[in-house]
Amino acid sequence: MQAKMTVGYSTVLPRESVYDIPCPLIHALNLIGGKWKLPILWHLADTGGCGFNALGREVRGITNMMLGKCLKELERDGLVSKTELAAGKVRRVKYALTPQGWRLLPTLKELYQWGKEHLGVESVCQQG
Numbered sequence: 001m002q003a004k005m006t007v008g009y010s011t012v013l014p015r016e017s018v019y020d021i022p023c024p025l026i027h028a029l030n031l032i033g034g035k036w037k038l039p040i041l042w043h044l045a046d047t048g049g050c051g052f053n054a055l056g057r058e059v060r061g062i063t064n065m066m067l068g069k070c071l072k073e074l075e076r077d078g079l080v081s082k083t084e085l086a087a088g089k090v091r092r093v094k095y096a097l098t099p100q101g102w103r104l105l106p107t108l109k110e111l112y113q114w115g116k117e118h119l120g121v122e123s124v125c126q127q128g
Contacts, residue, residue: 031077032079034070036059036062036067037073038108040059040070041080041105043055043059044080044096044101045097045102045105048096049094049095049096051092051093051094052064052068052095055095074101075095078101079101079104080097080098081095081096081097081098082094082095083095
């Protein structure tokens with residue numbers, strides 16, 4: 001039998017469904033969940049910010065519609081900022097991580113490391 005490890009927070013599940021009460025972990029996973037949000041966050045962290053088209057080229061396989069949807073959600077949730085740039089008559093924007101987005105990165109790096117160890121093989125994707 002394995003000894004109980006202290007994790008520094010309560011692991012006791014509430015009587016209610018964890019989906020019906022405010023659970024910080026589920027809230028965080030809902031903010032970054034889905035197929036495309038993590039690759040978007042990784043790329044913005046790697047570049048320090050970029051435009052819509054550059055982001056679409058780097059996050060391979062994403063459609064413009066899905067990229068726009070994810071960016072709007074990440075902006076709404078305070079993880080990404082959108083800045084309009086003056087470029088003559090052409091409307092340009094730059095997307096970048098907010099301070100809240102940057103605060104998330106150490107946790108994502110730890111999760112990356114855990115996933116790498118769990119796979120038991122060298123990762124084919126690079127850590128941001």
